[in-house]
Amino acid sequence: MPVIRHAESRRTETPNAVMTTLASPTLGGAGQALWRVDMQPGATGPLHTFDAEQVWTVVDGGATVELDGETLIVVPGDTVVMPAAAPRRVSADPEVGFAAIVAASPGACASAPDGTGKTVPAWTV
Structure with missing residues (x-):
């Protein structure tokens, strides 16, 4: 499917954010999430x-963004490349919040830094 309409996007709410899947293998057959x-x-x-x-x-x-022991401040237009296996935490600006577009391999597995709690987030498939 060459066009995935906004109405077809998939919305997943977590305790910390809303993830809206724009493209994925199960949403129009894309090879990337x-x-x-x-x-x-x-x-x-x-x-x-x-x-x-x-x-x-x-x-x-x-x-x-806490990324592999480094603290980064990001604003609109900035792009952060997060390497595989690097511990990370994202904290939204306390006054204005945060929005980003994210690309990754479909079906990527998330876990705690010690490797426990492995899961494939719904927005990546």
Whole structure:
């Protein structure tokens, strides 16, 4: 399917963000997973890893990204390449929140930094 209509996108709510799947193997047959992350002001995701590289481009707001022991401040237009297995945590700006478009291999597995709790998030398949 060459066009995935907005009405066909898949929305997944987590305790920290809303993930909107824009393209994935189960959503139009794409070979990559592409989703939008929306976080409310001050929201913070869990410390975790992925077994595949992710590319995050900030489209609105801002965030603090803890990535493999380094703290990064990102704003609209910035792109963060998160290597596979690097521990990461994203915290939305406390006043304006955060939105990003993320690309990764479909079916990438997330887990706690110690490797426990492995799961494939719904927005990546």
